[in-house]
Amino acid sequence: MRLTVNGSSREYTGDPNQPLLWFLRDELGLTGTKFGCGVSACGACTVHVDGAPVTSCVTTMGTLDGRTVLTIEGLDGNGQHAVQRAWTEQNVPQCGYCQSGQIMAAAALLKAKPQPTEQDIDNAMTGIICRCGTYPRIREAIRRAAGLPTTAAER
Known part of the structure; x- marks a missing residue:
């Protein structure tokens, strides 16, 4: 094949x-x-x-x-996809183990829905476990990559 x-x-x-x-x-x-x-x-x-x-x-x-x-x-071979840049800017990873899965799910979400709602983010990211609990930074990075308003609590 x-x-x-x-x-x-x-x-x-x-x-x-x-x-x-x-x-x-x-x-x-x-x-x-x-x-x-x-x-x-x-x-x-x-x-x-x-x-x-x-x-x-x-x-x-x-x-x-x-x-x-x-x-x-x-x-993106240089790590410059919008989601990858937002991940770095938001300092998302801790242990980093789940990050490629998180980034790939977020990239697919933003390709399908460039301006996702909070529910869209929830739906797309459900099932991708971050054992370190960086979910607030993950959500913030997705919003940042989409150009959506960010919240001060998650910066």
Whole structure:
């Protein structure tokens, strides 16, 4: 099967039941996508498939023929995507483990809804666990990336 990963055509001839996560990390060396739980409960492994956020730990290779995958490495090679800049400006990460999943989910949200409501943010980010509890800074960074008003309490 053939798929596109971060703009490059890739061929996969292995087990169709292998999770995308392991293809990205082990075969392509794209280690920005993290393993967290293996059951799609934490969101640390979130990537985009055809523009939609998916958890790569449960997305099997057999479902990806002809599709396009975008990882944190492909979002912007220089880390200058609006969400990545906002993450830095808001000093979002603590341990950083969930950050690629958080950023990928936020980027998909802003692509689909450039001016998201608070409910849109809640819906898009639900299921991506930050064990450090940086949720207020995550929300603020999303608003900042969207050019929405920010709150002094979250600065």
